[in-house]
Amino acid sequence: MTNSSALPGYDVVVLGGGVAGCVLAARLSEDPGRSVCLVEAGPDYGPRQENWPRTIRNARALPRDDVWERHTAPYRVRARVLGGSSCVNGAWNTWGSHADHAEWARAGGDRWSATAMEPYRRRAMESMALRTVPDGELSVWASSALLAARDLGHEEVDMAAPGRPGYGRPLLNAVDGLRFNAAFAYLDPAVRSRPNLTILSDVLVDRLDVRAGRVHGAHAVLDGRRVTLTADTYVLACGTFGSPAVLMRSGVGPAAHLEENGIRCEVDLPGVGGNLSDQPGVFVPLSPTRELNAALAAKEADGELYVSRMLIRAASAYCPDGAWDLHLLPTAGPPLFGGLPPGRYEAGVSAFLMKPASRGHVRLRSADPAEPPGITPAFLTDPGGRDLSVLRSGLEKARELAWAMRSLATPGEGAPAHTLPDAELRGRVGTYWHPVGTCAMGPADDPHTVADGQGAVRGVAGLRVADASILPTVPAANTQLPVLAVAEMLAEALGT
Structure with a gap:
């Protein structure tokens, strides 16, 4: 970039x-002797939580104001605000299995084992002040689902710790409907006041x-002006879609693809932007009874209606012993779309298919940083058809759960979802919004x-990557808590 002005240098x-x-x-x-600059493309609403938009703090909804693209395909949704996805997600925190850590340790070394990651x-x-879903936030639908899961033989488990398949409530970074995002948790007024920390918001990294x-x-x-930031060490934390895009615009990535976009290849790394893994799922709609509608309306009138407050970790025939590769998520409330x-x-x-074999990719559409990248999730495309088989297994289990709750909602018309033709099943696929791996x-x-295992x-x-994009496989969990822990670990590795 030419004609750019240099900002002060940082460590x-x-x-x-x-x-x-x-x-x-x-x-x-x-470390007061280390100068740090944090750069965010979106806004920073400041140190006082009460000054942040109510939509961002509302944990009962999925806000879509501070995102990179409006009115786009759901799998493309990504936050553009200090705090990132913790400002726009469901504030759920769960943990993966020991099998996930075994995969990561084979790729990155012992620091990625379940034991090493525990601290x-x-x-x-602790930093995110996570808490278990209180009884008062359970709707009649969620309470019924907890009882149904127990009656179907599932074991109650701690959702935010390594363990076994089973059912339970997630941990929340929200209290009384107010989301406590990562900016609140980690960049509180005391942290922001450190003289060695600079936060630059509304700055687009080219x-x-x-x-x-x-x-x-x-x-x-x-x-609107071009600037250059200099440092001894640069850490990419632009996310699964953003980090590979920055690398490719920098000439680091698949040489042929860079050439197609008029970018000189500095380091030929074919893996940049590849290996995209996300968790696809299919929603099985039910018809609420009059009684369920009335109960949900009363809960909403009290300001305590949450669409979902429990889940089941389940295992298909492909799953290793003691692990799980499915999430069953019963929901009831205002529709997410429409x-x-x-x-x-x-x-x-x-x-939801938690451990997909299919892999997609992220590619540049141009060298312009304002141009969103091309994202191909490639759901249910693995050549062996394993993902389809696992998803069908999950849909059978979802049907069992729905049948156990038939006094509140009845199945709709048509063939059961797990019996649909492949093409129709693919046409119904949505996302859990947990992309990793690029x-x-x-x-x-x-x-x-x-x-490498230190990013x-x-x-x-002088370049590290330290976000969800570094994970070679997606954990059998909602990814917020694992990514928080990964960042804690990689920050310690970088700081020593």
Whole structure:
């Protein structure tokens, strides 16, 4: 980038102020001798929680104001605000299985084992003030689902800890309907007041200046002018879609693809943007009874209606012993998409595939940082058809759960979802919004990996990646808590 003005240099520049970026900035700036700059493309609403928009703080809904793209495909939704996805998600926190950590440890070393990650899980839970769903937030639908899960033989488990398949309530980063996001948790007024921490909001990262195997600056746009940030170490935390896009615009990625976009290849890393893994699911709609509609309406009138407050971790025949590869999610309340007349609600059970074999990719549409990347989730496309089989298994289990709750809602007309033809089932697929993997860690001899177990990017000195994109496989969990813990761990590794 030419004609850019240089900002003061820093020891560490963290690019991306989402969940991982907030953790990194807070932990790295604990050392008063280390200067840290956190860069976020979206707004920062300040240190006082009460000054943040009510829509962002409302944990009963999924706000869509501060996002990169409005009115887009659901799988493309990503936050553009300090705090990232913790400002727009359901405020749910669950944890994966020991099998997940075994996958990560094979890719990144012992620091990724369940035992080694345990202190960071606990630290993240404490920082985010996580709490179990209180009884008062259970609707009659959620309470019925808890009883039905028990009656179907599922074991009650702790959803935010390594364990076994079973049912339970997630942990929440919300109290009385108010979301407590990662910016509140990690960038409180005391942290923000540190003289060695700079937070730059509304700054769009264009690319890194990569020459001779080293980063010489980060080019960005601030208030319409081009600026250059310099540091000893640069940490990418722009998310599963954003981090690979920045790398590719910087000339780090698949050489042929970079050439197609007029970008000089500085480091040929074929894995950048590949290995995209997300958790697809299918919603099975049910018809609420008059009694259920009335009960939900009363709960909403009291300001205590939440669409879902429990889930079931279930295992298909493909799952290792003691692990799970499905989430069954019963929901009842206002529809996520569209609307219904007052006093009427949507009810159903979703089956989510937690450990997909299918892999998609992220690619550039152009070298322009304002152009959203091309995202191909490739749901249910694995050649062996395993994902379809696991999803059908989940839909059968969802049907069992729905049948156990038939006094409140009845199945709709048509064939059961698990018996639908492949094409129709693919046409119904939605997302759980947990993408990972596009800058995957792995051994140095694997040409499809991008970073090592400490986040160091292959072939580029002074550059780390420390967000969900580094995970080679998606955990059998909602990804917020795992990403918080991963950022805690990688921040410690970087700071030592």
